[in-house]
Amino acid sequence: MSIRIGANPIGWSNDDLQEIGGSTPLETCLAEAKEAGAEGMEKGHKLPNNGAALKDKLAEFGLAFVGGWYSTELLKRSALEEFEAAESHIAMTKAAGASILIAAETSNAIHGDRQRPLSERPRLAKGDWAAFGAKMTEFAKRLDGEGLKLCYHHHMGTIIQSERDIDAFMAHTKPPVHLLLDTGHARWGGADPAGLARAYRERIGHVHCKDVREDKMRQSNAEDWSFLDSILGQGAELGVYTVPGDGMIDYVAVFKALKGYSGWVVLEAEQDPKKAPTLPYAKKGIAHLRGALKEAGLV
Template identity: 45%
Template sequence: MIRFGTNPIAWANDDDQSIGADIPTGRILEEAGQMIGFDGIENGHRWPEDPAQLKALLGSYGLAFISGWYSTELLTRSLEDEIAAVQPHLAKLKHNGCKVCVTCETSNAIHGDPAKPVNGKPVLSSGEMADFGAKIEAFAAYLASEGVTLAYHHHMGTVVETPEEIDAFMAATGPDTHLLFDAGHCTFGGGNPEEVLARHVARVAHFHAKNIRPEITARVRAEGMSFLQGVLAGAFTVPGDQEGGIDFKPLLQILADNGYEGWIVIEAEQDPHVRNPLLYQTLGLHTLKRLAAETGLTHRAGKAA
């Protein structure tokens, strides 16, 4: 059973909060829940920090709280400090019945810096990756003891971006660490999404249906643009967009063939004043529902966690 979700960065960006700053919070939730018909939505800087207030707000628009990005800093702080730091976020997840904690190491990430080319991302040696993986696995084991699965988000501008880094990270971690597979970041990072997903599908706990515009991602690389410059240029889009370069049907077929159960989330940040979120997110959801039916994925509607 799967459910379909979205992320508020289609309307109001988290890394650059000036993008979409004029769009009212109520409009985001009304469009996502009542007009488009998503089952849930991920975290964003607009939502209340209080777990009960968050659940009440999203529920009033017919939306479940799916999960949300949590930034680890395990390259620079201890496991004990990380466990202490995650407590407010973990409380939010548990109160809202979330099954996964979307996690990404950001202590040296560059995707949020508009002045740094995405090509200049940090790189770990094989030994550093092994040490990092061991710490992530220990953190994941703690989260598992609290009833939450760590879903690691490979991401542009971070230490786990390329297909080789995804493979190395998965080899360096154990059974408590799972993967958030993101089709757009995988492709932008130089990977074949079908091949990478097929290799790791047994440990995929969350899925981001992010599309890319290949001509623009190539420009980002060639011109040394930052990640945020790429976003504003239109690097990302939704499933079903004719300008997109990713075929999502084979990806959903891999999920279906391997018994995937969980969320399929459209996480595609764009400039909302250039590409209307209501139109693009509607296109994305309709496309995913059609492909899910064609591949045998069963949709469980509703906002119950």
């Protein structure tokens, strides 16, 4: 596959707080992503849930389907129950032509709750990692039988947020579980994205690229904001996340650590489009990714 650059609609319309960018037409998102240089698109709430319709809609804009988020509840149910619950998502993904399923445990997550600060995020007890990891591995094996690769998304406000969480998750899961390296969530969660890339290169199956405004991250941490308040920003101010090249992450270092990676590199930036015009930011982010990939020798 080599490396292809995609985008996530969350840079145009927020999925967790749908009124943010709610008035932005889907067609604007897809046209701007294409104009900025994206080759593919991940699933957003405004895209069709039927796989064939999804594929056709993206094809109108010359875009391929990359894959989509699936919320697991493996802390509450078995791997078989999870696999059965994912039936429609699996069918959509295959019909739309993608080969990955982006999974994140959300049964007790708080990232979608604007009233809860990130200090209240859930944590998994030391004795619970083995059982959780075994169920995630079984779920991944069932997906593998369907021709889909499970890529686990570490995420602020969930049980897998910090570097220690990621290390524990990787230690207690086995292939075919892959890691989705999200540079923005990694950095805000306290990890070095390039360090994670070096440590888990052989099991990284997908990459999300968003940048971090260091001053906003430090303010959020110090004042203990919720995830949503953090990404939206206070008043007229911008939030924690932005596009690559507009924050503190060294993408050349990340991509050098990913030498040999083949797959999608996906542009993200959870921002309020009223404060952060979508097309200029998308163009800036993709241009920066292209430059960093070239400097790192990946393209």
